[in-house]
Amino acid sequence: MSKKMPATPLLDQLESGPWPSFVTGLKKLATDEGKPYADYMKSLLGQLELSYETRKGYWKGGTVGVFGYGAGVIARFSEVAEKHPESSEFHTLRIMPAPGFFYDTKTLREMCDIWAEHGSGLVALHGQSGDIMFQGCRTDQVQPAWEKFNAMGFDMGGAGAGVRTAASCIGPARCEQSCFDTLRAHKEIINDFTDDIHRPSLPYKMKFKFSGCANDCANATQRADVAVLGTWRDDMQVNQAEVKKKVAELGRKEFINQVIRMCPSQALALNDDDTLDVDNKSCVRCMHCINVCTKALKPGKDRGVAILVGGKRTLKIGDLMGSVVIPFMKLETDEDYERLVELAHNMLDFFAENALEHERTGEMIERIGLVNYLEGLGLELDVNMITQPRTNSYVRTDGWDDEVRKWNERKSAAAE
Amino acid sequence: MSELRRPTESGVPEATKYMHPVLKKNYGKWAFHDRPRPGVLRHVGESGDAMFTVKAGTQRQMDVYTIRTLCDIADKYCDGYIRFTIRSAVEFMTPTEANVEPLIKALEGAGFPVGGTGNSVGFISHTQGWLHCDIPGTDASGVVKAMMDLLVDDFKAEEMPNRVKITTSCCQINCGGQGDIAINVQHTKPPMINHDLVSGVCERPAVIARCPVAAIRPALVNGKPSLEVDEKKCVCCGACYPPCPPMQINDPVNSKIAIWVGGKHSSTRTKPMFHKLVAAGLPNNAPRWPEVSEVVGKILAAYKQDARAWERMGEWIERIGWPRFFEMTGLPFTKYHVDNWRGGRANLNQSAHLHF
Numbered sequence: 001m002s003k004k005m006p007a008t009p010l011l012d013q014l015e016s017g018p019w020p021s022f023v024t025g026l027k028k029l030a031t032d033e034g035k036p037y038a039d040y041m042k043s044l045l046g047q048l049e050l051s052y053e054t055r056k057g058y059w060k061g062g063t064v065g066v067f068g069y070g071a072g073v074i075a076r077f078s079e080v081a082e083k084h085p086e087s088s089e090f091h092t093l094r095i096m097p098a099p100g101f102f103y104d105t106k107t108l109r110e111m112c113d114i115w116a117e118h119g120s121g122l123v124a125l126h127g128q129s130g131d132i133m134f135q136g137c138r139t140d141q142v143q144p145a146w147e148k149f150n151a152m153g154f155d156m157g158g159a160g161a162g163v164r165t166a167a168s169c170i171g172p173a174r175c176e177q178s179c180f181d182t183l184r185a186h187k188e189i190i191n192d193f194t195d196d197i198h199r200p201s202l203p204y205k206m207k208f209k210f211s212g213c214a215n216d217c218a219n220a221t222q223r224a225d226v227a228v229l230g231t232w233r234d235d236m237q238v239n240q241a242e243v244k245k246k247v248a249e250l251g252r253k254e255f256i257n258q259v260i261r262m263c264p265s266q267a268l269a270l271n272d273d274d275t276l277d278v279d280n281k282s283c284v285r286c287m288h289c290i291n292v293c294t295k296a297l298k299p300g301k302d303r304g305v306a307i308l309v310g311g312k313r314t315l316k317i318g319d320l321m322g323s324v325v326i327p328f329m330k331l332e333t334d335e336d337y338e339r340l341v342e343l344a345h346n347m348l349d350f351f352a353e354n355a356l357e358h359e360r361t362g363e364m365i366e367r368i369g370l371v372n373y374l375e376g377l378g379l380e381l382d383v384n385m386i387t388q389p390r391t392n393s394y395v396r397t398d399g400w401d402d403e404v405r406k407w408n409e410r411k412s413a414a415a416e
Numbered sequence: 417m418s419e420l421r422r423p424t425e426s427g428v429p430e431a432t433k434y435m436h437p438v439l440k441k442n443y444g445k446w447a448f449h450d451r452p453r454p455g456v457l458r459h460v461g462e463s464g465d466a467m468f469t470v471k472a473g474t475q476r477q478m479d480v481y482t483i484r485t486l487c488d489i490a491d492k493y494c495d496g497y498i499r500f501t502i503r504s505a506v507e508f509m510t511p512t513e514a515n516v517e518p519l520i521k522a523l524e525g526a527g528f529p530v531g532g533t534g535n536s537v538g539f540i541s542h543t544q545g546w547l548h549c550d551i552p553g554t555d556a557s558g559v560v561k562a563m564m565d566l567l568v569d570d571f572k573a574e575e576m577p578n579r580v581k582i583t584t585s586c587c588q589i590n591c592g593g594q595g596d597i598a599i600n601v602q603h604t605k606p607p608m609i610n611h612d613l614v615s616g617v618c619e620r621p622a623v624i625a626r627c628p629v630a631a632i633r634p635a636l637v638n639g640k641p642s643l644e645v646d647e648k649k650c651v652c653c654g655a656c657y658p659p660c661p662p663m664q665i666n667d668p669v670n671s672k673i674a675i676w677v678g679g680k681h682s683s684t685r686t687k688p689m690f691h692k693l694v695a696a697g698l699p700n701n702a703p704r705w706p707e708v709s710e711v712v713g714k715i716l717a718a719y720k721q722d723a724r725a726w727e728r729m730g731e732w733i734e735r736i737g738w739p740r741f742f743e744m745t746g747l748p749f750t751k752y753h754v755d756n757w758r759g760g761r762a763n764l765n766q767s768a769h770l771h772f
């Protein structure tokens with residue numbers, strides 16, 4: 001016998017208005033009588049309405065998994081199962097999409113069918129983690145649902161103290177500003193770390209994200225322990241005829257306001273003939289002028305990546321931005337990608353050995369100092385890693401002459 | 417019972433497998449892009465091929481019927497390909513310019529607002545909330561729905577000085593990340609401890625270690641091992657709640673909403689910025705959070721009116737100065753806005769630069 005639809009006067013207020021309503025979606029699932037999820041979702045709606053009434057959450061965690069893996073299922077048991085028994089178990093399966101969140105409709109439909117059979121019919125595209133979140137599954141349905149997703153060629157995402165699902169911008173697939181193949185880098189790293197994704201045993205989580213340029217569409221700088229950002233070393237490409245067109249389109253004053261004056265490093269000047277002067281030694285590759293003049297300006301041709309390490313959100317010592325540990329590295333050949341993956345493994349190993357429990361990479365670096373991190377990883381010091389040299393005079397400098405010699409040796413080696 | 421199947425540890429699939437052939441053909445060889453109208457991008461390859469993208473808002477938390485509707489539209493106009501953005505907008509791509517207008521009609525007809533490109537208010541990136549998280553102080557999808565209902569015109573138009581990225585987070589872990597505007601739960605009272613449950617449920621040393629201000633101590637309460645909180649030290653962050661659910665931090669009245677502004681992830685022009693607290697103490701007023709909308713509305717209006725072209729929220733405030741920001745938005749300035757921790761000196765004015 002099918003269950004009665006719960007009264008949801010508060011949630012109902014989220015059905016009006018121009019934006020698509022998730023409540024309408026939940027109700028559609030709940031009222032499709034005969035479907036295995038109808039009563040499940042009625043019960044869920046009842047619990048959610050209760051949360052809206054009391055302003056409290058009613059889920060507790062637990063341990064639910066799939067055979068062979070130690071992570072990827074977010075277990076949820078209801079604390080109000082007595083009143084809302086059908087949705088007493090409402091677990092999430094984190095499944096990793098293709099880099100860049102690309103789908104064909106056959107794949108999406110197949111996923112929907114699996115989820116309609118084994119789960120709630122509710123899917124978040126996507127979670128902040130970068131996963132497809134198949135939300136709402138009974139414990140006994142987790143394994144069969146997972147086996148079908150896995151058979152489609154999809155794998156479980158990360159959770160807990162392990163490597164997490166990555167995220168990347170659309171990159172070369174559709175963005176002319178991309179300075180490296182974000183989608184390939186994403187795949188190469190993640191697919192080399194599946195063991196650390198599926199069997200978490202690190203001090204805490206570790207995230208990789210990939211953005212093709214300083215615009216950082218993947219929000220890597222702050223939201224990844226390891227942010228891989230595209231940049232270039234040579235001069236930016238300028239099409240002066242298109243610059244002139246842009247000046248004509250905006251007018252000189254607005255071109256100066258919107259392009260010249262907004263350059264953070266005062267690297268641009270408008271010539272008397274409405275062509276652009278770029279001081280490439282001063283340019284910090286911030287992308288602003290290129291964003292405004294998409295036809296006239298482009299990153300240079302000698303492209304690669306900068307790697308920033310240590311970004312994270314509030315817990316525990318407050319938010320941290322990533323900071324530069326590799327100012328530039330080529331990422332074109334197979335060997336380049338192998339070097340990137342090797343570097344990622346070194347970063348992970350160092351983290352595993354040196355971080356305290358529940359400490360993120362950025363916190364560990366705060367505790368031990370960037371210099372120790374660089375030395376631990378064998379990374380070369382670079383002036384691009386700082387905004388300015390130290391201001392605190394409490395420093396012991398008895399190794400000065402050795403360090404000067406190392407620096408000079410590196411400089412002469414680079415000059416050869 | 418049948419034998420359990422060993423997982424195929426395949427990682428992520430190859431992205432090109434799910435890409436429109438025109439994207440594959442022009443991979444890494446795009447020349448430029450422009451925006452024929454709000455909500456539509458045109459990318460042109462060195463080959464001369466053009467790819468049109470129509471971007472639309474979704475509810476993120478989608479039922480299978482909604483996803484199938486999106487698939488129907490993609491089958492009809494986009495050769496069966498579809499893509500999502502990092503902020504949960506959906507993108508429909510077609511090389512056929514004639515498909516663009518019918519595509520927009522089909523999307524809007526099915527209830528998906530078209531927009532989110534260029535200098536618009538993008539879709540709010542959000543978390544899980546009451547629907548699925550085990551620690552939330554508020555809902556996420558509900559806040560976002562209520563806000564987007566009000567901001568939909570700014571989503572559909574490109575009339576902001578620069579793009580506006582709004583985030584919400586339903587606890588102070590702030591999964592939502594940095595935002596031009598961040599709408600985050602802010603607890604105001606220490607956890608209420610159920611001492612009967614602590615020793616059975618919580619790994620006490622781990623809980624003690626979790627506290628950012630070392631406010632938690634082991635204690636014997638009613639003869640049972642438990643934990644106690646030095647309420648003077650506690651900053652009400654809620655970090656002890658996930659590892660120890662009997663330390664309930666959520667409270668229908670005392671868990672408030674705070675608004676933060678001026679965060680950005682990109683290195684475009686200025687370096688990435690953290691968002692800064694501008695308003696707190698707003699009630700967690702489900703189902704539509706009108707007090708939150710009011711403050712967000714004020715901030716957006718001031719930014720829209722006063723910022724120069726391409727200034728992000730944080731850049732605009734840096735130029736006009738915080739005194740002017742508080743004056744223009746009419747928001748009160750209190751002692752809670754002053755960063756008072758050890759590293760907080762970096763946020764004090766250590767100069768004679770003053771705004772009048």
Ligand code: HEM
Binds near residue numbers: 634
């Ligand atoms: C009979 C002797 C001991 C007993 C029964 C005992 C018991 C415990 C218990 C129950 C905890 C968990 C505390 C909590 O949940 O609040 C704990 C944690 C701990 N104990 Fe002991 N302990 C003993 C001796 C010691 C000694 C001798 C040391 C060190 C000299 C020690 C160091 C620690 C540390 C470092 C922790 C973890 C604290 C944290 O993670 O923040 N214990 N012990």
Ligand code: HEM
Binds near residue numbers: 633
């Ligand atoms: C069960 C294991 C233990 C736990 C969970 C524990 C926990 C704590 C905590 C929470 C504090 C207060 C920190 C603060 O608020 O500043 C503290 C202080 C202290 N603990 Fe322990 N402790 C443990 C074992 C020990 C042992 C085995 C010793 C010595 C043999 C010890 C000696 C001290 C001392 C001397 C202080 C400093 C008191 C002060 O600064 O006034 N503790 N401990």
Ligand code: SF4
Binds near residue numbers: 171211213215
């Ligand atoms: S981060 Fe740069 S390369 Fe990547 S999509 Fe954004 S603008 Fe394009």
Ligand code: SF4
Binds near residue numbers: 265267284285
């Ligand atoms: S990329 Fe940025 S720093 Fe470089 S010239 Fe353009 S605006 Fe200036």
Ligand code: SF4
Binds near residue numbers: 553
């Ligand atoms: S922000 Fe907090 S409450 Fe919300 S989903 Fe993330 S962890 Fe859960």
Ligand code: SF4
Binds near residue numbers: 626651
């Ligand atoms: S709420 Fe935060 S500050 Fe207070 S006791 Fe818990 S962890 Fe410590």
